Amino acid sequence: xxxxxxxxxxxxxxxxVTYGDKPAVRAVDANFPRAALSAIIGPNGAGKSTFLKxxxxxxxxxxxxxxxxxxxxxxxxxRVAYVPQRASVDWDFxxxxxxxxxxxxxxxxGLWGRLSGAARTQAMGCLERVGMAEFASRQIxxxxxxxxxxxxxxxALAQExxxxxxxxxFAGVDAATEHAIMDVLRGLRAEGKSVIAVHHDLATVExxxxxxxxxxxxxxxxxxxxxxxxxxxxxxxxGGRLVASTPTTLIQAAE
Amino acid sequence: xxxxxxxxxxxxxxxxxLVAIGAALLGLAAGVAGSFVMLRKRSxxxxxxxxxxxxxxxxxxxxxxxxxxEGRSLLGLLLGAALSGGAGLLVMxxxxxxxxxxxxxxxxxxxxxxxxxxxxxxTVVQTMRAGRQAGxxxxxxxxxxxxxxxxxxxxxxxxxxxxALCWLLRRPMTLVAFDPGHAATLGYNxxxxxxxxxxxxxxxTIIGLKLVGLVLIxxxxxxxxxxxxxxxxRAGVMVWIxxxxxxxxxxxxxxxxxxxxxxxTGPVIVLVLAAGFALSMLLAPKRGIVSAAWRYLRLRRxxxxxx
Numbered sequence: 152x153x154x155x156x157x158x159x160x161x162x163x164x165x166x167x168v169t170y171g172d173k174p175a176v177r178a179v180d181a182n183f184p185r186a187a188l189s190a191i192i193g194p195n196g197a198g199k200s201t202f203l204k205x206x207x208x209x210x211x212x213x214x215x216x217x218x219x220x221x222x223x224x225x226x227x228x229x230r231v232a233y234v235p236q237r238a239s240v241d242w243d244f245x246x247x248x249x250x251x252x253x254x255x256x257x258x259x260x261g262l263w264g265r266l267s268g269a270a271r272t273q274a275m276g277c278l279e280r281v282g283m284a285e286f287a288s289r290q291i292x293x294x295x296x297x298x299x300x301x302x303x304x305x306x307a308l309a310q311e312x313x314x315x316x317x318x319x320x321f322a323g324v325d326a327a328t329e330h331a332i333m334d335v336l337r338g339l340r341a342e343g344k345s346v347i348a349v350h351h352d353l354a355t356v357e358x359x360x361x362x363x364x365x366x367x368x369x370x371x372x373x374x375x376x377x378x379x380x381x382x383x384x385x386x387x388x389x390g391g392r393l394v395a396s397t398p399t400t401l402i403q404a405a406e
Numbered sequence: 407x408x409x410x411x412x413x414x415x416x417x418x419x420x421x422x423x424l425v426a427i428g429a430a431l432l433g434l435a436a437g438v439a440g441s442f443v444m445l446r447k448r449s450x451x452x453x454x455x456x457x458x459x460x461x462x463x464x465x466x467x468x469x470x471x472x473x474x475x476e477g478r479s480l481l482g483l484l485l486g487a488a489l490s491g492g493a494g495l496l497v498m499x500x501x502x503x504x505x506x507x508x509x510x511x512x513x514x515x516x517x518x519x520x521x522x523x524x525x526x527x528x529t530v531v532q533t534m535r536a537g538r539q540a541g542x543x544x545x546x547x548x549x550x551x552x553x554x555x556x557x558x559x560x561x562x563x564x565x566x567x568x569x570a571l572c573w574l575l576r577r578p579m580t581l582v583a584f585d586p587g588h589a590a591t592l593g594y595n596x597x598x599x600x601x602x603x604x605x606x607x608x609x610x611t612i613i614g615l616k617l618v619g620l621v622l623i624x625x626x627x628x629x630x631x632x633x634x635x636x637x638x639x640r641a642g643v644m645v646w647i648x649x650x651x652x653x654x655x656x657x658x659x660x661x662x663x664x665x666x667x668x669x670x671t672g673p674v675i676v677l678v679l680a681a682g683f684a685l686s687m688l689l690a691p692k693r694g695i696v697s698a699a700w701r702y703l704r705l706r707r708x709x710x711x712x713x
Contacts (some may be wrong), residue, residue: 171506198652204587206507207591208590208591209587209588209590211592225593228591228592228593231591232591233587235585235587235588239585239587240584240585241447243586244445244583244584244641245445245635245638245640245641246580246584246639246641247639247640250640250641251584253590254581254585255586256578257578257581257592258592258593275574283503306588311591328411392487
């Protein structure tokens with residue numbers, strides 16, 4: 152078997168995950184480009200989140216190989232940051248905005264190392280980048296959904312990674328937040344960093360992303376948005392449901 | 407009243423002083439360790455683990471008697487408690503990961519079955535001659551009358567170890583409690599950290615067996631942190647407030663029960679902690695009910711004046 156490529160921030164070969172006896176992701180290959188914004192697209196239950204979690208080792212894959220920058224995840228953790236779905240945590244947890252961002256620094260601080268004043272300054276800088284600096288001492292439960300999403304992004308920025316994996320960063324956020332997040336992601340790309348996001352809104356794919364990966368349990372298609380984000384591939388991924396359930400403008404955008 | 411004051415200032419006799427100091431240390435350790443249990447939302451799991459310790463205690467007693475010993479060696483009994491509590495924890499995590507059972511169902515099943523088995527074994531032992539005087543049933547609700555210096559030392563040492571581990575592991579445990587998926591991507595072994603949280607709760611259960619008993623220990627673990635939660639929005643601060651509430655409440659409870667000898671220590675401590683919880687819920691400045699009502703009324707008046 153040929154080794155997975157080193158130049159790719161995330162390369163996957165034959166990845167399968169099952170929940171019980173039901174396959175969630177089946178023998179998927181993928182190869183995401185460096186210094187680009189990539190979208191993972193597919194219908195509900197297509198295994199998008201599961202695919203991300205299996206790559207990161209949060210859920211155990213049944214089989215397959217995953218390489219971050221040509222290395223297994225255990226050796227690449229410092230280069231990879233993950234932004235989970237906002238709904239995956241309890242926002243009534245007793246912690247402040249700044250505390251959450253500093254959680255992204257725990258790894259660098261070591262298990263018991265102190266978080267220095269410089270670390271705090273860096274964390275504040277990350278909050279600044281997502282436009283949340285004035286909320287630093289707020290309890291996280293007092294934030295709106297969009298603000299919570301920005302805090303999660305700031306936590307990932309605090310990790311100073313080279314690859315950012317985001318699970319539905321735009322789900323249930325306001326338009327201002329969506330713009331703010333996109334500005335940050337484009338900024339990362341300009342710095343030569345790579346972004347892979349599970350994405351739901353087909354209308355914005357061409358606007359936001361360079362590279363697209365279509366999945367519906369099986370890999371449907373992968374490549375540059377221009378050539379891969381086609382009506383034919385979308386129909387293959389969504390199994391015809393798309394035509395029935397989305398406005399026509401959307402289909403035009405897809406063609 | 408003088409009796410109560412004497413107990414509160416450790417002047418009510420040797421046994422009462424031992425109990426009060428032991429209770430304070432236990433309450434402190436339980437409040438701190440329980441904070442992480444509460445943050446991880448494992449309160450009921452810790453209750454089930456505590457109940458699951460009973461069959462181990464009785465079996466350890468039987469084994470020690472069968473081996474020709476007296477059967478009352480505290481260390482042996484505590485080892486049995488740890489083993490069967492741990493077995494209960496493993497069965498619970500196996501049930502939730504390998505079957506489709508929800509966690510609450512697994513908790514109910516394990517708690518009921520292990521505790522039931524323990525009660526059956528306890529009844530059998532009490533028909534044995536050696537068992538009748540063993541006082542094993544004291545481990546259910548605690549019994550302080552016969553508390554020895556060694557028991558207090560055990561609580562002090564065990565409590566110190568629990569506190570030290572909580573301090574060392576505070577960041578990983580907080581991280582896993584808040585967002586286990588993110589913690590895993592940072593390279594933390596979330597299973598091991600979860601195990602550590604439950605292990606600390608189990609250690610508190612075991613050092614608290616003699617004083618509070620396994621049925622009520624969950625109250626010492628959980629009431630202090632939920633009371634502390636009303637006073638702060640930061641986990642790091644909440645842990646120490648919980649420790650303070652736990653320590654002070656247990657000390658006060660022990661003093662009350664020492665001044666009224668017919669009152670059982672463990673249950674009185676639980677009631678004192680419950681009073682602390684009620685006061686926190688009412689009076690805490692930001693999250694308390696009274697201040698929330700006050701803010702609401704003020705706001706309403708502002709709007710009415712504005713209209």
